[in-house]
Amino acid sequence: MNKAIKKVLVVNSGSSSLKYQLFDMTTETRLAKGLVERIGAGGPANHAEALKKVVEELGNPKDIDAIGHRVLHGGETFCDSVLMNKANMAKAKKLVKFGPLHMPANLGGIEACEKIFKGVPNVGVFDTAFHQTMPDCAALYAIDQKFYKKYGIRKYGFHGTSHKFVTQAAAKFLKKPLSKVNLVTCHLGNGSSLAAIKNGEVVDTTMGLTPLAGLVMGTRCGDIDAAAVLSLMESEKKTPAEMDTILNKQSGLQAVSGVKGGDMRDICTNAAKGDKKAELALEMWAYRVALYIGAYNTVVGGADAIILTGGIGENSAEGRERVIGRLGALGVKLDKKTNAKTRGVTAVISAKGSKIPVIVLPTNEELMIARDTVRVLGN
Numbered sequence: 125m126n127k128a129i130k131k132v133l134v135v136n137s138g139s140s141s142l143k144y145q146l147f148d149m150t151t152e153t154r155l156a157k158g159l160v161e162r163i164g165a166g167g168p169a170n171h172a173e174a175l176k177k178v179v180e181e182l183g184n185p186k187d188i189d190a191i192g193h194r195v196l197h198g199g200e201t202f203c204d205s206v207l208m209n210k211a212n213m214a215k216a217k218k219l220v221k222f223g224p225l226h227m228p229a230n231l232g233g234i235e236a237c238e239k240i241f242k243g244v245p246n247v248g249v250f251d252t253a254f255h256q257t258m259p260d261c262a263a264l265y266a267i268d269q270k271f272y273k274k275y276g277i278r279k280y281g282f283h284g285t286s287h288k289f290v291t292q293a294a295a296k297f298l299k300k301p302l303s304k305v306n307l308v309t310c311h312l313g314n315g316s317s318l319a320a321i322k323n324g325e326v327v328d329t330t331m332g333l334t335p336l337a338g339l340v341m342g343t344r345c346g347d348i349d350a351a352a353v354l355s356l357m358e359s360e361k362k363t364p365a366e367m368d369t370i371l372n373k374q375s376g377l378q379a380v381s382g383v384k385g386g387d388m389r390d391i392c393t394n395a396a397k398g399d400k401k402a403e404l405a406l407e408m409w410a411y412r413v414a415l416y417i418g419a420y421n422t423v424v425g426g427a428d429a430i431i432l433t434g435g436i437g438e439n440s441a442e443g444r445e446r447v448i449g450r451l452g453a454l455g456v457k458l459d460k461k462t463n464a465k466t467r468g469v470t471a472v473i474s475a476k477g478s479k480i481p482v483i484v485l486p487t488n489e490e491l492m493i494a495r496d497t498v499r500v501l502g503n
């Protein structure tokens with residue numbers, strides 16, 4: 125495949141929506157972006173119909189060179205982005221069990237593109253791939269290993285594309301070779317995860333077999349004693365599916381603060397008015413983030429920087445202050461003034477003399493997917 129890849133369409137095909145961005149990769153500029161909603165629920169009947177809408181919105185382009193797709197789960201099969209040829213599609217279909225909601229939509233989006241953009245190569249970029257460098261001691265659960273072998277029960281981690289983007293951007297910002305950079309990267313959004321980056325590679329991350337583990341999130345509880353889940357299922361007579369809904373959709377910041385959706389802005393507003401539930405939610409959230417930053421600083425043997433990204437990491441001065449304020453033992457100090465005015469831009473928000481710099485770095489998962497698409501097809 126020697127043709128120069130110039131125009132790359134990035135597709136994020138979800139269960140009921142399809143997001144897209146079109147890039148000119150000679151300059152890495154975004155040419156278009158859009159969203160098709162309510163697929164199969166009053167809008168387009170399926171992903172192929174949704175893509176036809178995208179083609180219309182883009183003015184029937186004839187010059188798309190490649191398409192990059194966000195795919196939720198690569199299991200242990202995909203440690204990097206790949207060309208989604210027949211063999212790789214067949215392998216990916218075996219991973220649907222790890223993401224029964226998202227994977228059919230992700231793979232359906234690829235199949236629809238094969239039909240609509242005939243002859244244009246499709247590259248799969250997996251949310252789990254960047255985490256595949258984790259050593260066994262971090263990735264495996266301490267259960268009978270026959271369960272790991274039989275069902276693939278282990279830690280995979282998610283948000284890999286975002287952690288990869290900010291890792292590369294941070295190495296550049298710090299003027300360090302990627303292979304020598306040690307970081308704690310914090311993707312703090314509605315869904316949140318941390319990654320421990322040693323020599324440019326992931327050595328641990330907070331999400332697990334599924335995105336439920338780790339931090340307190342918008343509506344997910346994060347880490348919880350597995351026996352507490354069993355106890356609740358028994359007391360409340362809940363099925364696994366019902367329990368899944370409680371832990372993923374009815375917990376986290378939302379459950380503790382009482383704010384629907386667990387939106388950080390609303391919770392901060394309520395806390396400022398003296399709402400005790402909102403205050404507790406923020407403290408639980410910040411405590412867990414700080415706890416993992418401390419742990420991961422140890423894991424990477426001392427971080428060159430702490431990176432904050434995602435909707436909260438990039439925008440919420442209060443959220444950042446609550447986390448960084450807990451890192452005194454690491455010698456980390458916040459520059460409160462810079463923190464207060466930093467929103468959605470790259471900035472060092474730690475004070476001079478902070479032992480570890482804290483850097484806000486806006487993520488760009490779509491651009492990372494486009495870059496990977498170019499790289500994979502160039503190889």
Ligand code: AMP
Binds near residue numbers: 312313315435436441
């Ligand atoms: P994400 O999932 O990355 O889009 O992040 C969503 C989260 O970011 C929500 O909790 C929002 O409340 C939070 N967020 C977005 N913009 C702001 C802002 N300007 N100030 C505080 N929080 C924000």
